[in-house]
Amino acid sequence: MSKRFKINKDKEKEAIINDIKEAQADIKVAENFFQCVSDPELIDVAIYELEAKKSRYYYLIRVAKEKGIKKSLKESLIDAMAK
Secondary structure, eight states, X not given: OOHHHHHHHHHHHHHHHHHXXXXXXXXXXXXXXXXXXXXXXXXXXXXXXXXXHHHHHHHHHHHHHHTTOHHHHHHHHHHHHHO
16 A cells, blocks of 8 residues: 555545544534424424434445444544543
């Protein structure tokens, strides 16, 4: 494997891990929004937003697994949850 290819793979892994961390943060924001709203229309919006954020997160996890980012992903998720 060439050095250039390895660098690109590393950047791709890092980008996916960063996207997963961002998706985790987005889920927390959506959960907080859901907890704060009381208007029935906003509750619907909050539910749809939360489900969309979760869907993106699950997609990114699946992509990471397909690309073999398991160990780095696990370590990154543990670090993100500790914060």
